[in-house]
Amino acid sequence: QSALTQPASVSGSPGQSITISCTGSSSDVGKYNLVSWYQQHPGKAPKLVISEVTKRPPGVSDRFSGSKSGNTASLTISGLQAEDEANYYCCAYAGSTTLMFGGGTKLTVL
């Protein structure tokens, strides 16, 4: 089991768009459309923002979108706002009976 690879940090200014990548392999991200994304503010439980690569749960802003190309999934946040500053994690099904999270990305809104 290898963890999914995410950049340690990304940053952007209010109103801009940013993209966070999540790189796996042909056995997990590349094989299944089962990638989710979570937002976590300090001291809080994570919040699901994207499931099954592109699906937004009810109540999640449409500024959040997901995509996948090959072995890399991506989370894009458009119209960046101050409250988007948080840690973001991807999660993917790795086959058999295994799931795994990425290492996390700290988003800083400048």
Next chain:
Amino acid sequence: EVQLVESGGDLVQPGRSLRLSCVASGFTFDEYALHWVRQAPGKGLEWVSGISGNGNSIGYADSVKGRFSISKDNAKNSLYLQMNSLRPEDTALYYCTRDLKGNSWYFCAYDIWGQGTMVTVSS
């Protein structure tokens, strides 16, 4: 209100055992897969274990396989994690989570999280 409430976290010595519990309310317990996800202090999320709604499918992370055991009691709306042979690296906040996709447990789509219960493994 849909809710998950964990309990059982404690300070334990290496090699000892501990059992975590999670009580669910506000939804039909046996229709949803449930998971344990942990977070070491200052670190990222780590999936630990999951069980399908009907209990027929179970999975574990390699880091806990053979030491941890997940189970559920539908009559008590409760999820458990039996942790044996604990190691210092098991120190973390343990979250109980619900998969919004229902019985299937491989979506990693957790819409409900508990507040977490802290496990500290230290001599």
